[in-house]
Amino acid sequence: MLAFAFYPSARAVYLSFFTSQGKFTLDNYKELFYFNLYGTIENTVILTVGALMIQLLLALGISSILVREFKGKRLVSTISIIPMGVATVVAAITFAFIFQTSGGYANTFLHYLGLSGINWYFNSYISLFIVMIADSWKNTPIMTLIILAGMYSIPRDLYYAAALDGAGPLRRFVHITLPNLKKFIAIALIIRGVSEFNIFALPLILIGYSPSILTTLAYSLYSTTTENLASAAAVIILIFVSVLIALNIKLGGKR
Amino acid sequence: SSHSSSKKVVINYYDDLAPSEAKVFDNYIIPQFEKEYPNITVDLHVESAGKMVGTIKALVEGGDVGSTVIAEDNMIIGELIYANDLMNLQPYMSSLPTSDLIPSMTHLMNYEQSVYHSVYFIPFRGNIPLVWYNESVMKEAGITSPPSNWSQLMTDAKLIYQKTGVGPIMFQGHGGASTSTELYQWMVQAGGNPFVFNDSGDVKAFTYLDQLSTYFNPDYIHGYWGNYKGLADGKYYILDYQWPYIYSTMKSEGINVSGIGFYPGPTGPVNNDHLVGGDVLAIPKGATHIHSLLLFIKFLLSYNVQRDIIMILGEPAVNSQAYNNLPSNISSLFKAEESAFQTAFFREPVPWISEWNNIADSAFVKIVEDHAPASQIPSILSSANQEMYTYLLTNYNSTVAQEYEQGYFAPLYG
Amino acid sequence: MRRNLLVYAGAIIFTLYFLVPLYILILIAFSPAKFTLESLYPPLYFKGFTLNNLVYAFTQYDFVHPFLKSFFVASLVGVIAILLGIPAGYGLSKLPGKIAYAFIVVLLITNMVPGLVVAIPISVEFIKLHLFDSIPGLALVQELVTLPLAVFILQGTFSAVPKEVEYQAKIDGASTLSYLTNVLIPIALPGIVAAFLISWMFSWDEFTYAVLLSPIHPTLPVEIYFNIQRGNELAAVAFSLVFTIPVIVLTVILQKYLKGEYLAGGVKY
Amino acid sequence: MIELKELVKSYGKKLVLNGISEKIETGEFFVILGPSGAGKSTMLKVIAGIEELDSGSIVVDGKDISRLPPEKRNLAMVFQNYALYPNMTVFDNIAFPLKMKGVSRDKIKEKVERVARLLGIQDLLKSNVTKISGGQQQRVAIARAIVREPSFYLLDEPLSNLDARTRFKARGELKRIQKELGGTFIYVTHDQKEAMSLADRVAVLHEGKFEQVGVPMELYEYPRTKWVGEFIGDFPMNFIPGDWLGAQGVEIGFRPEWVKLDGNDFRGTVSSMESVGEYTYLFLDVKDTKVIVKGSGQFDVGDEVSFSINKCRRFKDGFIVDQK
């Protein structure tokens, strides 16, 4: 079981240091630089961090609403998990239709408002932003579930105590909600962050290979004859995921 | 084969088809064969050209090929030959109707003989990407016929842009095989050898595209071989190089295609040659029921099927017989293909084509998307050449790398 | 009162955010091409209605087999996840929380190597084992990624069962096995269902391995992807909508099992 | 002075506070006593402003605070589970209300340290609040309440999480602190013993009303209703029909201590016993009625015991007839 689990990573690391003829080499990594590895890493980091932040903010917002009692709460909470049932590919198609520069629904909306349409692929930041939005739509629900569980676990008394101590709603959020959600935020970020770094189908459909991110780069390198190059890209991803999680544990774990 | 021959044979037939094309195979072409040979069934598996390589490699290495025939892109097939995953068909040539091949395809087979001294694949279909355009907008701009050469294209694009404010040209800038295929065509027309990246023709082509990109539609960054939407909804007016199958796709979606025109495209400064994206047939090593497979290949090359390819799919056939007595109402789409076919070339099926694609993409991004200064174009292309060279040195050997450097690998003319 | 207004305003905004894309999917699926692909500014409401796209999808394409394949693979992934996850989760729940947690995180990370680098070697092995392109084969590989998460969820739910209950069962004469079957598993059932559902949904959605390891008989996402890439896009949209709705309904019905507590793996505040 | 005027509060259909009025003097230790679920916490929450009142008002020193949000009411509350901020150190917990007020850093440090010394937790200031003992946590909670010098204090069963010995000590300390501060304490508990030992006055909350308000001794000696009589005291008050003593139409209530054993009025059989220190409480069956009496010496289940009643109160329709 364990062997099965660790085999892929071990093999990737091993292959990344060899030529297709089995000679040791660092060329695979060198070649990555030709394909703008720095830019790709930058894009990947922007995408990952951005998407996680958007999801976290949305999840905090929705959870803050859903911890309260109000009429229609059940309906809202039901609606808020709907995207979980939508396959990523389907979500990607939908957002591709929304953010098409030509014939996109977002531009139609702007058109209704009397604004001119936006070229959603004008530069790599906007492109990445669109991927973030689409990804957040699909994945905020899972984040919300975790954050909401966290919010329910904070005793109401803490809020009462803080109110009596003179803290208004905003300061209660900053001083009570956020610090006590730390562990839940950490878990949510790990679970989401790991898959966020490996996000593949969504950018492939929405933006293709440009701007490139690590997974699409690895995929385009995979189509070449040797696996070694793709392995090198995969190892880079692995390193990043590990760093991300280590950081997360360090920040979220200490109390 | 360990199976008893009286049992029904199931042929696994891999092909890279658009759904509209797959439908024709599944509902029309294959049933004809099955009717003729009641003991054989054919299962069509649609897989993209790149993925098919992985699948076949795995099947061969795993020793469970079964009775399998593949129709693979004429470029990508090189990867399988190089990996030694294909069966040598030389012994069976006598039973295959290759004598009827059209001249350009015969040439492809000659090339095969001279390089591999054997037969690993047999030409099956030809296919040439076309340029598509919005007829009414052209007319409104006072352009009566589509641009006939590169400078005309630049002029017309500018005119339309000034009139409408819309970047009229859609280019396949998405990356991957579609972008590099287009680039290959442009470089050849400018007189370059695309594989080497940095001869004067290659530089000319990239310089021209960089200038032309002023009139690209912003969406070009996502243009790939599935794109036509903007043409349908009027977001852009000229769709540069797209395979013919999109025509039937658009029709099936209910798009009004009456105002959409197409032609083989503008002539380049050096030549008017058109890239043939053809598919070839091959049998993976270790396949079983060779006899049945050969029957199927023979069937696919037969007059009837080849004729269907022209008449139904609107693509050029490889069997010269199929062209005899074509009805006069044959689709305009085929006519355009046929005219492009008059001056056609193949890309040499090198096994490192995917890596070449990646490097070409990357050059395209630097020069056209990121608008590197024109003065840097030669050096960007030199480093592309250098990168390809290093790759060949690392992953193949110095002979291949040297041959590459000397322009040994080049477009093939029919 | 003012606070409530804010809550409602927020609720409405989020509701819109979640529903609008779905609405647009419906709009595309059931509108004629004239109001979607053929218009530069496609209308935001139904100007025309057609079932053509749907009819086309069902008559011209074979989406049903991919759908069934996805369904069986996902169900198998769910079943394997809990079959392996229950003993693993039980074992880990007996370790101190920190160690168990670290273990799972490591497992989670190492499985995040993109599937494509192992696709060919795995394919080769699978062909030898006759698992290539098969339902169990794909399920097994997807397990690489789902299992850690399932174990995490199960470990969490198991740890939430007071250890006194286990002691009590022992004293009452139960063996470990009968404790598991008679007491622990029934108590942890909601968590087990959650683990199953999460695994199921993951597989239902999984793309990379499905593309690489099940090329001949593709799963639904792969088939849909292929069709929007070069087929009748509208038919693909119509089809994906039709098969998305039951999954949404299922998600909604089973939402009580999709609780954050399970996902958080028994993390306590 | 705090005036509670006709406080009414319900949750949905459940009426929890049904018109409560009372005046609490400045400097008073006022205890609200009631069984679990009586609405004690609800009462404190409406006073604090955490829950909204349905009707009624709360007037503090002449100012109606009933419509102010909690952060504007200038009162402090100590919760049953202390509600310490687990993400902060002891120091930061105590400092929090001052920080919210915008008090300067130096001033905060000075005040926190003074209060910490008062409560004997000056050595814990840097500790994590989740890692100190229950008794210490309770002191931190009190320190946090005291530090801002509020106009009065609300305490919701602050001792119920402590073990017996610590509770015993904390009780004394709480009383001392209250006297030292001269603060007004409104203290809630369901433990009648705690109420009796701490309070200047006790209010017994039952069915949404203050069933009796008085000094502890009064509650013990003259419970206004049968219910209070049963609720107050280590053992409930005994009730027997009045005609056993020749009084018609009333019930007679008496405490286990108010009897003399070996008196001749009644006889009963010991059904069980409990020893408390040197005494033994005997559970007797007397003419089909259970009666608890206090004795000393050796008894056994089944023994016949005779006793007479020294002191008793008469009750009619559940209400006391005798007055002090």
Add this chain to the structure above:
Amino acid sequence: MIELKELVKSYGKKLVLNGISEKIETGEFFVILGPSGAGKSTMLKVIAGIEELDSGSIVVDGKDISRLPPEKRNLAMVFQNYALYPNMTVFDNIAFPLKMKGVSRDKIKEKVERVARLLGIQDLLKSNVTKISGGQQQRVAIARAIVREPSFYLLDEPLSNLDARTRFKARGELKRIQKELGGTFIYVTHDQKEAMSLADRVAVLHEGKFEQVGVPMELYEYPRTKWVGEFIGDFPMNFIPGDWLGAQGVEIGFRPEWVKLDGNDFRGTVSSMESVGEYTYLFLDVKDTKVIVKGSGQFDVGDEVSFSINKCRRFKDGFIVDQK
């Protein structure tokens, strides 16, 4: 008869049980009393076989059970939180041990119903255990323990989750059940009052040892150590230097009840008070020592009070000198 022989158990470096030996008679109600963290639960766990002993042995009716797994020891245990199986009905909970033994269905039904009647929960059998009150849950837990007729019972603070009045009732019931069954109960609690009122004999667990084992009255009257004297009783025993009474080299211990007020031996100032029923406990400062005495009547903080000691025990080096 259960013989505990030199039980030793530590967790890591922490020695929890440090050589405990005792004989518990069949049919005895044996209470182990100790403050929180003393190792009471650990003790029950090693007897039940849930935790392994480091050394020592447990012999039941002549048979050494120390190496048997829990399921073979034929004993029943009731946990503090009852550890009911939340997935089962009341019936199934009670039936579970019988099912594990492979008893036939009819037999199970018969036995469960009999036990349920004994405990007055026959009407709840079909209910979900999570939806019944704490007191009812406790009875289910006891029923489950009783149903298998084990050789003895272990009870880990089974009453501590109940509220005061319910606890009061449950105490009596528990005692009655034990007498009816004639079972051997080993009962753990940190509540000295509960221990005193239930036990035939009480063992006081302190620092890994039984500091004293005896009948309740003995513990109250003759605490073997100062620590026991302080731990037992509603109020701790008072200790004063022996030379105040002219006895050299010893300490004098006396309980608040063992004094006569207005006696002439000592005087002190009232620092605070607690009233319990009709009595008042006075906290006095006497020559820099705190002394608690029991009085009745009206007192005020600051009053001067004089008293004399009626009864006392002498302690040397923390151990009692006087014998019964």
